[in-house]
Amino acid sequence: MVPSHPVLLATTAAESAPGSVRVVWVASSVAELAAPPGGVLLDKLDDLASNDAISPHIKYSISKPCNYLQGTEYARRFGNKGIRQPRTQPGQPELGPGEAPILYGTGHPTVNGAYTQLFAGLSPEVGLEKNGAWTTKPESEGGSGIAQEFWAWNEKQVQQYS
Numbered sequence: 001m002v003p004s005h006p007v008l009l010a011t012t013a014a015e016s017a018p019g020s021v022r023v024v025w026v027a028s029s030v031a032e033l034a035a036p037p038g039g040v041l042l043d044k045l046d047d048l049a050s051n052d053a054i055s056p057h058i059k060y061s062i063s064k065p066c067n068y069l070q071g072t073e074y075a076r077r078f079g080n081k082g083i084r085q086p087r088t089q090p091g092q093p094e095l096g097p098g099e100a101p102i103l104y105g106t107g108h109p110t111v112n113g114a115y116t117q118l119f120a121g122l123s124p125e126v127g128l129e130k131n132g133a134w135t136t137k138p139e140s141e142g143g144s145g146i147a148q149e150f151w152a153w154n155e156k157q158v159q160q161y162s
Helices: 005-015 042-050 056-081 110-122 146-161
Strands: none
Touching: 005 056, 042 056, 042 146, 056 146
């Protein structure tokens, strides 16, 4: 599902020490604040993608929990290959008063979001023991199976390009 996945497995991960290769999944606090129960309404995704009447802000809000689910399923499927897969959200950056008046003054300097991603991508503190943290369980382990269903939906979307 990750475009570089075959190359990642065949070269970098195969030739590197376990846990030294990473795929960093970046989401947003929107995933935690605005997502529907379960993270994604799978039965609505096809309509959302093709509906220009739905605002880009709504589509953005829907895409963030999708990042979490994708990272969860990637870690479940390929975590045994020694690829670390931290998931992060960079927090709320400062916005100008015209961008989001209700949030004005509540954010942090934008560079702090970059620090979060750099930490996830480079820090030795990010280990394999919490690979794919923020995990949702597959149905076989008592979960809803939504990450697996979302993975399948994604594969269907890109099938014509692979």
